[in-house]
Structure formats: C-alpha cells, structure tokens
Amino acid sequence: MTTTTLAAPKEQSCQTLLASGHTACTGCGEALAAKLVLGAAGPNIIVTDATGCLEVFTTRFPQSSWEVPFIHSLFENSAAVASGVEVALKALGRQNEAKVIAQGGDGGTADIGLQALSGMLERGHDILYVCYDNEAYMNTGVQRSGLTPFDCMTTTSPCGELSWGNKHNKKDMPSIAAAHGIPYVATASVAFPKDIENKVKKALSITGPKYMQIHSPCPLGWRSNPQLTIKVAKLAVQTGLYPVFEMENGKVTKVRKITTPKTPVEEYLKIQGRFAHLFKSPKGKEEIQKIQEIADRNIEKYGLA
Amino acid sequence: MRLDLGAIAKAGTSKANQTGGWRNFKPIFHQKKCNSCDLCRIYCPEGCVTMIEKKKYTVDYAYCKGCGICAEECSSSDIEMVVEEK
Amino acid sequence: MSTTFIEGSIAVAKTVAVSRPHVISAYPITPQTHIVEHLSELVANGELKSEFVNVESEHSAASVVLGSSATGARTYTATTSQGFLLMIEVLFNIAGMRLPVVMTCVNRAVSAPINIWNDQQDSMTARDSGWIQLYAEDNQEASDMHLQAFKIAENKDIMLPVMVCMDGFVLTHSFDPVELISQEQVDKFLPPFKPEYYLTPKNPLTFGTLVGPDGYMETRYFIEKTMHASLQVISDVAADFHNQFGRFQGGLIDTYKVEDASLVLVAMGSIIGTIKDIVDELRAKGQKVGVLKVRSYRPFPKDEIYKALNHVKEIAVLEKAVSLGYGGILVNEIKSVFYGKPKTPKINGFILGLGGRDITVDTIHQTIKETVKASSEEKFIGLNEALIGGK
Numbered sequence: 001m002t003t004t005t006l007a008a009p010k011e012q013s014c015q016t017l018l019a020s021g022h023t024a025c026t027g028c029g030e031a032l033a034a035k036l037v038l039g040a041a042g043p044n045i046i047v048t049d050a051t052g053c054l055e056v057f058t059t060r061f062p063q064s065s066w067e068v069p070f071i072h073s074l075f076e077n078s079a080a081v082a083s084g085v086e087v088a089l090k091a092l093g094r095q096n097e098a099k100v101i102a103q104g105g106d107g108g109t110a111d112i113g114l115q116a117l118s119g120m121l122e123r124g125h126d127i128l129y130v131c132y133d134n135e136a137y138m139n140t141g142v143q144r145s146g147l148t149p150f151d152c153m154t155t156t157s158p159c160g161e162l163s164w165g166n167k168h169n170k171k172d173m174p175s176i177a178a179a180h181g182i183p184y185v186a187t188a189s190v191a192f193p194k195d196i197e198n199k200v201k202k203a204l205s206i207t208g209p210k211y212m213q214i215h216s217p218c219p220l221g222w223r224s225n226p227q228l229t230i231k232v233a234k235l236a237v238q239t240g241l242y243p244v245f246e247m248e249n250g251k252v253t254k255v256r257k258i259t260t261p262k263t264p265v266e267e268y269l270k271i272q273g274r275f276a277h278l279f280k281s282p283k284g285k286e287e288i289q290k291i292q293e294i295a296d297r298n299i300e301k302y303g304l305a
Numbered sequence: 306m307r308l309d310l311g312a313i314a315k316a317g318t319s320k321a322n323q324t325g326g327w328r329n330f331k332p333i334f335h336q337k338k339c340n341s342c343d344l345c346r347i348y349c350p351e352g353c354v355t356m357i358e359k360k361k362y363t364v365d366y367a368y369c370k371g372c373g374i375c376a377e378e379c380s381s382s383d384i385e386m387v388v389e390e391k
Numbered sequence: 392m393s394t395t396f397i398e399g400s401i402a403v404a405k406t407v408a409v410s411r412p413h414v415i416s417a418y419p420i421t422p423q424t425h426i427v428e429h430l431s432e433l434v435a436n437g438e439l440k441s442e443f444v445n446v447e448s449e450h451s452a453a454s455v456v457l458g459s460s461a462t463g464a465r466t467y468t469a470t471t472s473q474g475f476l477l478m479i480e481v482l483f484n485i486a487g488m489r490l491p492v493v494m495t496c497v498n499r500a501v502s503a504p505i506n507i508w509n510d511q512q513d514s515m516t517a518r519d520s521g522w523i524q525l526y527a528e529d530n531q532e533a534s535d536m537h538l539q540a541f542k543i544a545e546n547k548d549i550m551l552p553v554m555v556c557m558d559g560f561v562l563t564h565s566f567d568p569v570e571l572i573s574q575e576q577v578d579k580f581l582p583p584f585k586p587e588y589y590l591t592p593k594n595p596l597t598f599g600t601l602v603g604p605d606g607y608m609e610t611r612y613f614i615e616k617t618m619h620a621s622l623q624v625i626s627d628v629a630a631d632f633h634n635q636f637g638r639f640q641g642g643l644i645d646t647y648k649v650e651d652a653s654l655v656l657v658a659m660g661s662i663i664g665t666i667k668d669i670v671d672e673l674r675a676k677g678q679k680v681g682v683l684k685v686r687s688y689r690p691f692p693k694d695e696i697y698k699a700l701n702h703v704k705e706i707a708v709l710e711k712a713v714s715l716g717y718g719g720i721l722v723n724e725i726k727s728v729f730y731g732k733p734k735t736p737k738i739n740g741f742i743l744g745l746g747g748r749d750i751t752v753d754t755i756h757q758t759i760k761e762t763v764k765a766s767s768e769e770k771f772i773g774l775n776e777a778l779i780g781g782k
Contacts, residue, residue, distance in 0.1 A: 016352035018352060019316075019317040019318075019319050019320050019352070020319070020320055020324070020351050020352050020353050020365065020367075020368035021319035021320045021321060021322035021323065021324060021368060022319050022322075022324075022351075023319075023322070023324065024350060026327065026370045026371065026372040027350065027370075027372035027373070027374055028350050029350070031350040031351070032348065032349075032350040035350065035352050036347075043592055043595070044592050045592065046462070046590045046591070046592070048458065055599075055601070056601055058319065059314065059597055059599070059600040059601050060319075060600070060601050060603065061306070061308065061312050061314055061600040061601060061602045061603075061606055062306040062308070062314055062315075062318065062600075062606075063314060063318045063319040063321060063322055064314035064315065064316060064317065064318050064319060064597035064600065065317065065319040066316060066317070066595065066597050067316050067317045067595060068316070068592065068595050069590040069591055069592055069594075069595040069596060069597075069598075070590075070595070070596075070597045070598065070599075071458065071461050071590055071597075071598040071599050072598070072599035072600070073454060073457055073458070073481070073484050073488070073599055074454070074480060074481065074484055076450070077450065077451065077454035077457075077481065080446065080450070080451035080454030080455050080458070081454050081455070081457055081458035081461075082458060083444060083446075083451070083454075083455050083458065084414065084416070084444070084454065084455035084456060084457060084458025084459040084460075084461075084462070084466075085458040085459065085461070085462045085590060087414050087442035087444055087455070087459060087464075088413060088414055088442070088458065088459035088460075088462035088463065088464035088466075089462060090442055091413035091414055091440075091441065091442045091459070091464055092413060092462070092463060092464055094591075097591060097592060097593075098591070098592050115447055115448060115450075115451070116447070116448075116450070116451050116454065118447065119446055119447035119448075119451050122447075123444070123445070123446075190348075193347045193348070226372040226373065226374070227372060227373030227374060227376070227377045227386075228377065229350075229372070229374055230348055230374055230377065230378050231377065307588070308602070308606050308609055308610060308613070309609075309610075309613040310489050310550060310587075310588065310613075311487065311488040311489035311490070311550075311598065311599075311610075312487075312599075312600045312602045312606070312610055313588055313596050313597065313598055313600070314596065314597040314600045315596065315597070316595040316596065316597065
C-alpha cells in the first residue's frame, strides 16, 4: 500500500468547512456527519454529492454551505462523477492538488447509486466514498431504502394489520464494498466524532478506493427528539445494532467494543417513533426479540462484546 | 455566482442565511462548570459554537436552531435550554 | 494532411485523438464500438495521452466525463441507441451545468423491438436537452466535425456540450478516403481548454446547485440565448476550418443546386449523399431540383433555411425519425420556418429508413413524385405492403 502526500495544507481556519446557514432540520445527524468529515479531511479536497438532503440543505442557489470545491450532479452518479474528477486531476497533472471524496445518502449509495459505486470501487480510483446512513429516503419524506432496518416504520413500509414495518434486513453494504477487494472499509457513528476523524484521516492516507458508512440519525424520519441525536446514535452502537468497525483488505481489523452487560435493543427502539408500533401490543415483543437477535448476531459476528 | 453559467455558487455563502429564527429553545452557556470538553462545539450540526478561550464557549445565535444537542451532551451540565422569547 | 482509405469509426477516433482529450469514458454498444476500441488502443500504445475510463454503464460514462469536464479536462464519450437513452438523464445535466463535453451519437434505432441498424430516433429524443447537435453527411465531415465540435463547445461565450451525430454502420463501418488532420495542424486550430471555472481548492466553487422557482427559468433562458448565439459560432468555426484546411461542409446548413430549384429535398445525415446523386440525374433530365442539408439541428437555423428556400415551390423533407402520435419531426420544424412568411411552399414529409430499412434510389424518386403530385402530407415511405396487409 502506497501513500501520496497532498500539497501543503492551508492554515486551518477556526470555522468549519461546512458553513452555517444551511437549512438542515434541527438536530440533523447528517449535517453533523458532513461537518466532521470535512473537518477531518481539511480544505484540500474536492467533494461530490448525490441528490438528497445534504445536497438540498447546503446548495440552495445563490448560496452554498461548502467551503471546499463541491459538485452535485444526479441521484445515482456521485461515485461516477467522483471517478471523473479523480481521473481529470491525474490527466491534468494536478493529482497532488486535492483528494477526492464522494458522498451520498443511504438510498443514493446502496440502492440507486450501487452500480456506479461498484464501478468506482472495482476500477480502483483513489477516492473516499462516504455514505451518510440515515436509514431511509428522508429528502422525499421518509420512504424505505435498502438500508432501512428490520421492522422500521417508514412512509412506504408502514405498520398495519399485516405489517410490522420494513420486512427486510438492512443491506450489508460494508461487506459489499469490501468484496470489491478494496483496501479500506469502515463504519462509524456521529456519536463518536474522534473515531470519524481518525477514520477519514486514515482512509485519505491510503491510495485506492475506500468506503465509509456513517450512522447519522434523522430526528424527522426517526421521530426522535432532536436533542437526543447523539444519544440515539450511541445506543445504536451500544446495543450492537450498528457495529462500528474497520476492514482492511477484506478483514475486520478493529471494532468498537460495546459496554457489558449489553444494552437491550429496547433502550434504542423506545426513544424513536419509527419503532413505536412495536411497543403497542404484546405481539410486538416477539418482533423486538427478532431485532435483539439481529443485534446478538452482530455482537458475535464482529466480536463486539 | 453565475446563474447564467450552470448556476455556480460561491463557497460558504449560506452564512447570509440566518437560521437562528427557527429557534424555539435557546441554549444558555452558563460558563460556570465548563471543563472544556469541547463536545458542544464538536457536536453542533450548525457549526455555530466557538471556543473563545479555555472553559469559555460562545454560541452564534444568528445560526443556532436550538436543537439542544449541546445542552444534552455537555459533560458538566453547564448549558441550559430556555424557551426562546420572540 | 494525408488521405487514407479508412473506416469511418477509425477516422473519427483518430480525429478525437489529435484533439487531445484528457479524459475519454465509454461503454460498449454496437455500432459505436470501433470508435472507442480504437481510442483505447491508442491509449494502450502510448500514442494518446488520455485517461480512458471503462465504466459499467453509459450512465456512468456520461457521469465520468461530466465530473472530468467540471474539473477542467477536455472530455469525450460516444454511444448509440439504448446507451444513448440510458445517458439522457446525464445529458440534460451536462448541458444544464454548461460543461463542454463532446460526444459522438452513432445513430441507431431504439428498442422495442431491438434493432441495431441505422435511423435517427435516438439522438432526436434529446433534441430538447441543451446539446448542440450536428449531423454528418459522410466520414470526412464526421471526422472534421469532431474537431470543430470541441472548438464550438469550449468557446467561452458558448460553454455547451456538442453531439456529433453520424449514421450507424452506413458511416461508422464504411471505408472511404478521408483526409486526416495532423497533430500539428490541430494544435493550430484548437487552443487548449482553459475554462473560467472548474473544481479546485484554489477557488472552492459549488457546482450543481438547487435553483428554485426564483431562478430556474432564467437558467433555461440563458441556454436558449446561448443556443442562438452559437448559430454564429458554428458558422465561424466552419469558416475557420475552411480557411485552414480548405474543406467546407457547410456551417449551419449546406445546399446543393438550390439557387434555381423549384423542388428541394431536405434531410440530415448520410442520406444527403444519395439524394445528391439523384439530383444530378434529374438535373441532367432538366428537372430543377436541389438538396438542403440540415447540418446543425440544434440550434435550428430557421433564418438560414428560410433564406435558402424562400424561392422554392415544393419541399420534400426526408427523415429517419418519427414522433409517434404526431408524425415527422424535422418536417414540422421546416414548416414552422415558413409560418407567417409571405410565401409558403408546399411541404411534404416522408418517414423512411427506420431500423435500417434500405433507402434506395427508387425510394427517393418516390418522395419526389409524391411531392409533385399530392397536396401537403406526411407519410411513411418504403413500407413493405405485404407486412401491413396492403394498408
């Protein structure tokens, strides 16, 4: 594995690289995650973004919240646009000018943008792809995505007589990314900013394609108190429902251990309206048990305990 | 900014958009028990909390939307959310 | 400059190569393949210093060149038919972001039923996308047009993408003598691409913003205005090219024996060559016929067409595309040229050659006969009566 050096970084200003005045909802986890990623990466980057909340709340013309060069094109092509940026820098002899970071939400990454992302990973571009995972299509009004968790209520996976919400398990994107044989895959959570910083810096020190997925609570879609954004995110990790780990060259090399005894998933579920239906009937207990089993499997699979 | 050439915008210009008007609750930084853990600054989704000096932080009310994350996460319970008087 | 007996695709690839694109990205689809295969060979042999990006779809091919162009690179892609349709979302985006990408649209029919042969239904679907569309008559023109395309697209007052349309197989796979332009000559004609704005930390701009009802309509107004301005630039670039290389294939339009004609056939692309032969034949018999080639379809050169045709009595528009539920597309645009003018010729439209259906000398004779005999009408020509039950 080789590393490349950037041109001398500009003096870091005290202001963040994601400027205030953006129109993210109160307590938005994605705005926080993007701020942390940019803070860790520094100014010598070029970022792309898929259509979605982040793009909408930061780029309402004539304003922009981005203090770094930014391009948004479409929903499904953030990874392909980033590929174009990266090869252009190379072709123009400007590869030391900037590192390239592609961004997308969970829908733009794991669903509609999966093909373009796969192409980017397989071609070996020197790009860090960051997926801000808020577990549904929030920008269009909280519809189910491939990263929506099991039994979660969204506007297209409502609970009802015949439904407990989303019938399917969350797609295992980190493994899909890792299966491309890329050098670095990581998951993270807005609850742990230092971890995000370390992972972004580490990823950017590695040449080649990197994939990072950051759990980013959405108070609007999760029907959680905006004040509890960090609490909710922490509980997702502590229950084992959102394992935080690093994979290097296909192998899990580092995990964030959970505190023992393990926190039951109820603690995480009960503070979010998107799971409220599970607490309304005795049968819901069985569903919660299924979710506990998902957490337990994660704890075992990644050795979180 | 060039609307005529693909609607290109200048960096950081959203600062003109003062989102403080959204606020229903307002964080009051008491500055009494602050231990400089920095969490209020780090966790602020608006990026509007600044450290002036050690154990002294300020919030830019022009942008603060009053989410309350800073108060919730403050490791010394030194930030209080009060109802915004409009 | 040297004349080579060469396949159309290869001639185009060689011209693209000497235009020094920084980034080329494409996905294979028949009959576009020979162009991009040859470019990738040139890169593999070190003869062309470009980044060639093999992508997983046409959507990504267009997205890669979009990203590269916004970073300040000269870019090229090529596709056809279904690939073109898959690209369309990105094509609108490229134009809206004012990125001077150049592409070849090898013209081919669209599915269903799947059909790999030539017509022009694919590129016609993107006529409203904000791309400048130029249609080539032969391989010399197709080749030369690419060089002109970069110069038009990158003009600082234009900054719009340009699509060179060339008929699939008919041109791409045919061998013709083509005068290829040397690197040295190209470098004199085409200056390096130096955009005013591009992605760089030195000036961190935001591309691809969200524009609301307060400004969106103006973005369309600006493109429309620029399209009109490009009429002059396309003509100027064709004239520059003529001055430097001695070849002129027309600017916005080209005419052949139109000055004293009473009947003119209007068309786009490779069919022009066949029509010219027929015109010569009929002229020898004393019939006053001529041809008008629409070279620039977008922007549509209304004034030039009116100026060239205002004296004629009859016009036959021959086109390899159809707006299903309406009829001919080009014919109605030609009709609109005469709207509100003092004299309106009889204008007949003929849809022909779809899905690679042979366009014979007889087919074209038939269009002329129908135009002379009938009142204004539009119809399919060259249908197999046996397949449609004689209806």
